[in-house]
Amino acid sequence: MARKLGLRETYAAMTRGVNWTPSYVKEEEAFPYHQFEGIKIHDWDKWEDPFRMTVDNYWKYQSEKDRRLYAVLDSFSQNQGHLNISDGRYLNAIKLFLQGVTPLEYMAHRHFMFIARYMPGPGTRMAALCQSIDELRHTQIEIHSMSPYNKYYSGFHSMRKMHDRVWYLSVPKSYFDDAVTAGPFEFLTAISFSFEYLLTNLLFVPFMSGAAYNGDLPTTTFGFSAQSDESRHMTLGLQVIKFLLEQDEANVPIVQRWLDKWFWRGYRLNSLVAAMMDYMLPKKVMSWKEAFELYFEQQMLDGLFPDLARYGIKPPMGVEQAIKEKEKISHETYWALYNFGFAAAFNTWIPTNSELDWMTEKYPATFDRYYRPRYEKAQKIVDENGRFFMLGLPQLCQVCQIPMIFTEPDDPGKICFRSSTYKAEKYHFCSDGCKQIFDWEPEKYVQSWLPVHEIYKGNCGGPSVPEVLDWYGIQPGDNGEYQGSVDQLNWASWHKDFAPV
Amino acid sequence: MSASTVEGHIAKERFIGVDLQDHEEARGIVKAIVRDNPEAKVSQIPGVIKVTCHHQLQINRATVEQELRHEWDTQEFNMSIISYIGDIQEWDDDHILVKWSTD
Numbered sequence: 139m140a141r142k143l144g145l146r147e148t149y150a151a152m153t154r155g156v157n158w159t160p161s162y163v164k165e166e167e168a169f170p171y172h173q174f175e176g177i178k179i180h181d182w183d184k185w186e187d188p189f190r191m192t193v194d195n196y197w198k199y200q201s202e203k204d205r206r207l208y209a210v211l212d213s214f215s216q217n218q219g220h221l222n223i224s225d226g227r228y229l230n231a232i233k234l235f236l237q238g239v240t241p242l243e244y245m246a247h248r249h250f251m252f253i254a255r256y257m258p259g260p261g262t263r264m265a266a267l268c269q270s271i272d273e274l275r276h277t278q279i280e281i282h283s284m285s286p287y288n289k290y291y292s293g294f295h296s297m298r299k300m301h302d303r304v305w306y307l308s309v310p311k312s313y314f315d316d317a318v319t320a321g322p323f324e325f326l327t328a329i330s331f332s333f334e335y336l337l338t339n340l341l342f343v344p345f346m347s348g349a350a351y352n353g354d355l356p357t358t359t360f361g362f363s364a365q366s367d368e369s370r371h372m373t374l375g376l377q378v379i380k381f382l383l384e385q386d387e388a389n390v391p392i393v394q395r396w397l398d399k400w401f402w403r404g405y406r407l408n409s410l411v412a413a414m415m416d417y418m419l420p421k422k423v424m425s426w427k428e429a430f431e432l433y434f435e436q437q438m439l440d441g442l443f444p445d446l447a448r449y450g451i452k453p454p455m456g457v458e459q460a461i462k463e464k465e466k467i468s469h470e471t472y473w474a475l476y477n478f479g480f481a482a483a484f485n486t487w488i489p490t491n492s493e494l495d496w497m498t499e500k501y502p503a504t505f506d507r508y509y510r511p512r513y514e515k516a517q518k519i520v521d522e523n524g525r526f527f528m529l530g531l532p533q534l535c536q537v538c539q540i541p542m543i544f545t546e547p548d549d550p551g552k553i554c555f556r557s558s559t560y561k562a563e564k565y566h567f568c569s570d571g572c573k574q575i576f577d578w579e580p581e582k583y584v585q586s587w588l589p590v591h592e593i594y595k596g597n598c599g600g601p602s603v604p605e606v607l608d609w610y611g612i613q614p615g616d617n618g619e620y621q622g623s624v625d626q627l628n629w630a631s632w633h634k635d636f637a638p639v
Numbered sequence: 640m641s642a643s644t645v646e647g648h649i650a651k652e653r654f655i656g657v658d659l660q661d662h663e664e665a666r667g668i669v670k671a672i673v674r675d676n677p678e679a680k681v682s683q684i685p686g687v688i689k690v691t692c693h694h695q696l697q698i699n700r701a702t703v704e705q706e707l708r709h710e711w712d713t714q715e716f717n718m719s720i721i722s723y724i725g726d727i728q729e730w731d732d733d734h735i736l737v738k739w740s741t742d
């Protein structure tokens with residue numbers, strides 16, 4: 139009987155072994171996109187994929203993952219599982235995830251399929267093909283997992299439309315659009331390395347652990363199901379970087395520039411995650427600051443970067459500022475969401491007293507001095523005159539598209555403004571990092587679709603707030619204050635017979 | 640420039656590790672890791688078991704099979720892993736090795 143092939147041999151046979159050299163067309167006609175960025179590759183066979191995933195194993199494990207997930211979703215629905223989450227407020231974090239992240243999974247699916255077709259190396263193509271199918275699976279399981287909530291809660295109904303239109307969702311959307319309109323190696327550096335290796339743990343691990351802690355069975359389950367694919371994607375990201383750096387010295391400065399850009403882009407995107415972690419989880423796993431220190435500073439700066447230093451790669455631009463901002467970014471971001479919450483497809487609220495105390499404990503250097511007084515004032519306004527909203531439209535950063543809410547790195551009392559002039563037009567930025575990214579590629583960023591500008595240009599349904607909200611797909615109850623909202627009133631009536639906790 | 644020279648950053652000990660789902664099979668794998676890597680440290684956040692080591696973390700099929708009391712293909716590790724820190728340097732029929740490339 140023939141000997142069974144080992145993992146290593148099976149992988150080689152199923153990737154390199156089934157590759158062929160085109161004969162009807164020239165190599166550069168079959169693979170026309172991998173050279174214009176200036177990256178030099180000499181030997182695609184040096185590409186290693188430690189997961190050694192082959193098609194037969196891929197189907198076997200992925201179908202098993204899906205079977206486990208759908209069994210959980212069935213029992214969740216059968217048992218009225220939505221009543222067992224920690225508090226109705228919690229689901230606003232999940233709405234933000236569905237509106238902001240799930241459409242990115244779909245974009246990742248599309249672009250990894252492009253990579254799977256157009257990269258000349260068979261190992262790279264196989265890894266990208268698996269990832270493309272993974273990302274489609276993530277899109278589907280996220281929608282399926284969250285749909286049981288859509289029957290009972292607001293804000294879950296129109297994520298695809300909202301993602302393309304609503305102001306705060308242009309932050310994740312423009313981030314990904316920036317990546318897919320770059321060349322293939324920049325895309326891989328942006329998404330596979332900077333997002334999936336460098337920053338992914340900051341988003342997913344606290345998020346899924348937060349779901350587990352708040353009794354959200356569907357999110358925990360899809361999250362871990364997706365994350366098991368994600369560790370394969372992390373490997374792809376690290377492999378891409380090492381491969382590029384090892385192939386040619388001339389690749390090093392190009393990769394460093396991409397790293398500088400995409401760390402800052404990804405980090406700015408994560409400010410929404412920071413706000414979610416500190417403010418939207420009724421039961422909190424860890425603070426943004428603690429997560430940043432563990433998952434970025436300790437695991438990446440102390441862990442990964444010494445490995446990259448031997449190629450001449452330095453920690454990315456803006457990392458010192460991100461370290462300073464760990465004391466304030468979640469507070470500045472949530473405050474903006476609270477102020478502009480009339481135009482968001484989730485609810486916002488003032489943290490409870492015990493939550494304010496938790497933040498004092500977690501952020502001793504800044505919270506009582508700069509942020510607690512705002513919420514105490516907001517509470518006073520609620521008590522005397524009812525909830526206020528900031529009804530004006532904010533100035534947006536031309537690059538990250540976040541309103542100009544961030545303060546000077548060394549002064550939490552002063553808003554940070556930067557600007558550049560390009561072809562006699564002035565453009566505005568939230569930070570040195572975003573300004574630098576613009577200055578590197580102004581032709582790209584002058585084309586940004588900025589939600590506030592588009593409202594003023596008359597492209598968003600009309601000049602009044604109700605017209606814009608209608609165009610966004612936001613229905614009454616999706617937006618505004620949580621206390622007294624449809625969700626809060628329903629939650630209270632469903633739990634009125636429960637023993638008080 | 641080494642990472643430790645980043646302004647405002649206090650360097651801590653370097654480690655590698657794996658984050659696993661808190662479920663039955665993963666608990667067996669964790670027992671095997673602890674047996675084969677005496678310096679392994681196990682910690683937990685809701686739903687997640689984190690196993691870390693300072694230099695390298697090795698998972699051996701034979702030890703996992705003893706703990707689980709059934710056959711285990713190293714590729715089944717895909718059903719437990721949710722994240723990792725370090726560089727997966729080897730993954731073959733008998734073992735999985737996570738470490739950094741530099742000391």
Ligand SMILES: [Fe+2]
Nearest residue numbers: 243273276364
């Ligand atoms: Fe994904």
Ligand SMILES: [Fe+2]
Nearest residue numbers: 535538568572
């Ligand atoms: Fe910005």
